[in-house]
Amino acid sequence: MDVLKRVPVREQDAQVRAKNFEEVCFGYNAEEAVAEASRCLNCKNAMCVKGCPVSIDIPAFIDHVKNNEFEEAYQTISESSALPAVCGRVCPQESQCEGKCIRGFKGDPVSIGKLERFVADWARENGIKPKKAEKMNGHKVAVIGSGPAGLTCAGDLAKLGYEVTIFEALHAAGGVLVYGIPEFRLPKDKVVAAEVENVKALGVKIETNVVIGKSITIDELIEDEGFEAVFIGSGAGLPKFMGIPGEQANGVFSANEYLTRNNLMKAFQEGYETPISRGKKVVVVGGGNVAMDAARTALRLGAETHIVYRRSEAELPARVEEVHHAKEEGVIFDLLQNPLEILVDENGWVKGIKIIKMELGEPDASGRRRPVEVPGSEYEIECDTVIMSLGTSPNPLISFTTEGLDINKWQCIVAEEETGATSKEGVYAGGDAVTGAATVILAMGAGKAAAAGIHEYLSNK
Amino acid sequence: MYPIVRKEVLADQIVLMDIKAPMVAKKCLPGQFIIAKTDEIGERIPLTICDYDREAETVTIVVQTIGAGTKRMMDLNEGDELMDFVGPLGCASELCEEKNLEETKQKKILFVAGGLGIAPVYPQVKWLHEHGVDVDVIMGCRTKDLLFYIDEMKAVAKNVYVATDDGSYGFHGNGCAQLEALYAEGKTYDQCVAIGPMIMMKYTALLTKKLEIPTIVSMNPIMVDGTGMCGACRLMVGGEVKFACVDGPEFDGHLVDFDQAMARQAQYKTEEGRAKLAYEEGNTHHGGCGHCGGDE
Numbered sequence: 001m002d003v004l005k006r007v008p009v010r011e012q013d014a015q016v017r018a019k020n021f022e023e024v025c026f027g028y029n030a031e032e033a034v035a036e037a038s039r040c041l042n043c044k045n046a047m048c049v050k051g052c053p054v055s056i057d058i059p060a061f062i063d064h065v066k067n068n069e070f071e072e073a074y075q076t077i078s079e080s081s082a083l084p085a086v087c088g089r090v091c092p093q094e095s096q097c098e099g100k101c102i103r104g105f106k107g108d109p110v111s112i113g114k115l116e117r118f119v120a121d122w123a124r125e126n127g128i129k130p131k132k133a134e135k136m137n138g139h140k141v142a143v144i145g146s147g148p149a150g151l152t153c154a155g156d157l158a159k160l161g162y163e164v165t166i167f168e169a170l171h172a173a174g175g176v177l178v179y180g181i182p183e184f185r186l187p188k189d190k191v192v193a194a195e196v197e198n199v200k201a202l203g204v205k206i207e208t209n210v211v212i213g214k215s216i217t218i219d220e221l222i223e224d225e226g227f228e229a230v231f232i233g234s235g236a237g238l239p240k241f242m243g244i245p246g247e248q249a250n251g252v253f254s255a256n257e258y259l260t261r262n263n264l265m266k267a268f269q270e271g272y273e274t275p276i277s278r279g280k281k282v283v284v285v286g287g288g289n290v291a292m293d294a295a296r297t298a299l300r301l302g303a304e305t306h307i308v309y310r311r312s313e314a315e316l317p318a319r320v321e322e323v324h325h326a327k328e329e330g331v332i333f334d335l336l337q338n339p340l341e342i343l344v345d346e347n348g349w350v351k352g353i354k355i356i357k358m359e360l361g362e363p364d365a366s367g368r369r370r371p372v373e374v375p376g377s378e379y380e381i382e383c384d385t386v387i388m389s390l391g392t393s394p395n396p397l398i399s400f401t402t403e404g405l406d407i408n409k410w411q412c413i414v415a416e417e418e419t420g421a422t423s424k425e426g427v428y429a430g431g432d433a434v435t436g437a438a439t440v441i442l443a444m445g446a447g448k449a450a451a452a453g454i455h456e457y458l459s460n461k
Numbered sequence: 462m463y464p465i466v467r468k469e470v471l472a473d474q475i476v477l478m479d480i481k482a483p484m485v486a487k488k489c490l491p492g493q494f495i496i497a498k499t500d501e502i503g504e505r506i507p508l509t510i511c512d513y514d515r516e517a518e519t520v521t522i523v524v525q526t527i528g529a530g531t532k533r534m535m536d537l538n539e540g541d542e543l544m545d546f547v548g549p550l551g552c553a554s555e556l557c558e559e560k561n562l563e564e565t566k567q568k569k570i571l572f573v574a575g576g577l578g579i580a581p582v583y584p585q586v587k588w589l590h591e592h593g594v595d596v597d598v599i600m601g602c603r604t605k606d607l608l609f610y611i612d613e614m615k616a617v618a619k620n621v622y623v624a625t626d627d628g629s630y631g632f633h634g635n636g637c638a639q640l641e642a643l644y645a646e647g648k649t650y651d652q653c654v655a656i657g658p659m660i661m662m663k664y665t666a667l668l669t670k671k672l673e674i675p676t677i678v679s680m681n682p683i684m685v686d687g688t689g690m691c692g693a694c695r696l697m698v699g700g701e702v703k704f705a706c707v708d709g710p711e712f713d714g715h716l717v718d719f720d721q722a723m724a725r726q727a728q729y730k731t732e733e734g735r736a737k738l739a740y741e742e743g744n745t746h747h748g749g750c751g752h753c754g755g756d757e
Contacts, residue, residue, distance in 0.1 A: 170686060171544070208545070211547060211548070214548065215484045235690075237689055238692060248721050253692075253693075254691060254693075260686060260690070261685060264685075265505070273502055273503055273528075274504045274685075275729045277729075347724070348721070348725075395688070396689065396707060
């Protein structure tokens, strides 16, 4: 075995998986995991841990894998992460732990993500649960939102002995893990529901169908329901649109709507009632992970699918692996192109999209080269569905109904990065509600920081 | 789970249900809506709150068959349970807020309820009545078999004018014609609230614009989450994109782009019809249409 090369991971064939919603990546088996783990140099000053937003003791868990001690490996990860089976699948490891791996200087970095996934899957298949707090400390904390930030914060607090209740607005727990990320990247029943069960096994209560700000307010949670601290992990909000003509036509969806219909409401599955538009030719506008998810979903629903993105491939904000998978499956990338108008037929349905070609100019404030229009390069793509994947702006339900909670000019909740503390005493926040749309693991990092912040606050109260 | 504690068939294809939902019943106000889901495979269905009983912890909804999802919900009985019931969602009616009460008391208010819109109009009229404001109500329907809540409405409104398109009950003509007739008699109003099918709200708003009566409408577009996440319920109001679930559902009827809203509402018509057929008759192909090839 070449130690410079990582053990390859088995995947569903691209042609086959482009037509189903089964998981793309099969993951390692025990033998492959042990072989890959043996490539770890077990660095004293481990850079990978510094690259992990929740600071998992990576060398320690990999060492356990190397020695076939999978249960110990799981308990090591569980000390830091509430959702290892999720993170092993959707974290951008290439820019975090694996991006810092010493092996990466001269060869492939250790497949830390795939090892984490293996350990978490093994634990689930063998009925191993994370360890519960030995005794409760009698303090009640409310967590708003059961997405990655909320689950992490709740899990950490429960391990410290807090009595935690999560309030979820939707009918199923998991937040973006359920409504946003598709089945083929993150299986809902097998992985997400099982991770949620693990958080419940720590003693966390989850109440679905409760919209904080409407069903009950934060002030009422504190004053009437006896919660001593509240964590807001309510996630991103309303989808953004471009403001171009034709955007209200039938057949134009936000990626949030398209993915929610498919993932949360299971429109792709026979027997479920929620409809989804199965276009013949779909154009997805945007270049992030959500755009890739929407495009690969449309492809699986039978459409010829295009991604239209205004910069070049190097600037695509999506993970390299997602772009690679999308291409393998047959998604067509129309890069350096930007929509000008959605063309609408006489019945109000999309019939096409007018596009202009772009070229890269000088770098802008983000450091990326600014795309500028190429004069006279307009052309039209015929299509029946357009999916806008341009990010979101914060949901107003909580900030508008909570006395003394500061928001910034983008209407995101203002919270200290280290502790999650907001302008309101006892109220903490983290994840997309604070940062705007970001990743699962950054939200988890914020949930973790806030759990520590809340613990500190309540310990000194 | 949310038990159905009372079920009443109001009219053909229209059913009323009282649902035990303590959290919603404690907080809801007229003008707001809920989202209900029958079971695992069901859709999330937005329904306007028609009444509530804070002591009994129940919320009243009225359901009309549109597709398979509403049909299956209507087929449930007392003692059955809805799997999910969330709310209250959206903003309360501005007329039914304590802080606006003094201003509201100065106004001559007319409600125009069309068809199923009778249901959401009722709690507003009732709330106003309980707060010392008496209003007039026009209840418009296609035909008398679809009418419901006449006595209930009469108990809380000053004048109730019933109009049917076919003249089978009350005034012969639609709600707009009834309103024009009232104006011809010399009646005037300072505020109109029109709730019903979009086409009815559109024409009522056109008429009230001519009559110079400020008009509130309650929009009922397609929704998925109903909490400000998916953007399915977007509509144009005064040239701006608004989301019915968090910005509404009530808007200035003279600013809403109804034609676009109606086109958007028809988005899943074919799918809904097909699903309803499949539920009622076991299949969707009866042969003979000559287009789909399903019977070949």
